[in-house]
Amino acid sequence: MRFGFAAKGAGMIAPNMATMLCFVTCAAAVSARAWQTMMAAALEASFNRITVDGQESTNDMVLGIANGAAGIRLADSDLERLSETLEAGMLAMALAVVADGEGATTTVRLQIQGACDRAEAQRVARAIADSTLVKTAIYGHDANWGRIVQSAGMVLGADCLGPLLCDLALAGLKVADDCAPVRLDEADESYLRQAMDAPELELSVDLHRGRASSVVYFSELTHDYVRLNAGART
Numbered sequence: 001m002r003f004g005f006a007a008k009g010a011g012m013i014a015p016n017m018a019t020m021l022c023f024v025t026c027a028a029a030v031s032a033r034a035w036q037t038m039m040a041a042a043l044e045a046s047f048n049r050i051t052v053d054g055q056e057s058t059n060d061m062v063l064g065i066a067n068g069a070a071g072i073r074l075a076d077s078d079l080e081r082l083s084e085t086l087e088a089g090m091l092a093m094a095l096a097v098v099a100d101g102e103g104a105t106t107t108v109r110l111q112i113q114g115a116c117d118r119a120e121a122q123r124v125a126r127a128i129a130d131s132t133l134v135k136t137a138i139y140g141h142d143a144n145w146g147r148i149v150q151s152a153g154m155v156l157g158a159d160c161l162g163p164l165l166c167d168l169a170l171a172g173l174k175v176a177d178d179c180a181p182v183r184l185d186e187a188d189e190s191y192l193r194q195a196m197d198a199p200e201l202e203l204s205v206d207l208h209r210g211r212a213s214s215v216v217y218f219s220e221l222t223h224d225y226v227r228l229n230a231g232a233r234t
Contacts, residue, residue: 002026005023005024007020013050013052020047022093025065026064027066027067028070029071030066030079043062043090045087045091046094049216049217051129053101106198107219108129108138108202110128110129110203112204112205114211114213115210124155124207127151128151145168145175165178167206167208173188
C-alpha cells in the first residue's frame with residue numbers, strides 16, 4: 001500500500017503545529033472513523049511533538065485522504081500495520097521540518113522520563129526545547145546541562161517539595177546524577193564533543209517523580225535564525 005507525504009515549514013514551528021502544512025494521501029479503503037483515529041494518533045506522535053522556535057500561528061493544517069482507489073478493503077489485522085506506517089511517515093516529515101528550520105544545524109530528540117503524569121512530562125519537555133539558553137548552548141556545542149535543569153525547575157516550581165534531583169544524559173552519556181555533575185574522563189569528554197558536533201543529538205532527563213514520559217524534537221537557535229528574522233518585514 002502506497003502513501004504520499006508532503007509538508008511545508010521553516011519558522012514559527014511549535015507543538016500544536018504552526019505556520020505548517022502537511023498533506024497525506026493513501027489509496028487504502030478505510031472507514032472515515034478508523035482513518036480519523038489513525039491520523040489523530042499519528043499527529044500527536046509527530047507534528048505535535050516538534051518545535052523550532054516555540055512560536056505558534058493560526059495558519060496550520062494536516063490533511064489526510066484515504067480514497068480507496070487501490071480497491072483493497074483492509075482486514076482488521078492490517079489496520080494496525082497501516083497505522084504504524086502512517087505514524088512513521090508523518091514522524092519522518094515532522095523531523096524533516098525541524099531539520100529544515102530557519103538556520104537549523106542540529107535536530108535534538110529530548111526524552112523526559114520519571115514525570116508525575118504525561119502533562120507534566122510535556123510541560124517540562126516544551127520548556128527545555130523552547131529555552132533560548134538551551135538552544136544557544138546546543139548551537140555553541142556546549143554541554144551546559146545547568147540550563148536544562150533550570151528550565152525543568154522553572155516549570156515544576158512549587159510542585160517540588162524538595163530540591164529537584166534529576167539525571168541527565170547527552171548522547172547516552174550520563175552527565176548529571178541527582179543534579180550533581182558526573183566526573184567525566186578524557187575519553188568521555190572527547191565523545192561528548194563529537195556528539196555535540198553531530199547533526200542529531202539525543203538528550204534525556206529523568207525527573208524521578210513518577211513513571212510518565214514524553215518526547216519532543218527541536219532545533220537550536222543560530223546566528224542565521226536571528227539574521228533571517230531580523231530582516232524579514234511582514
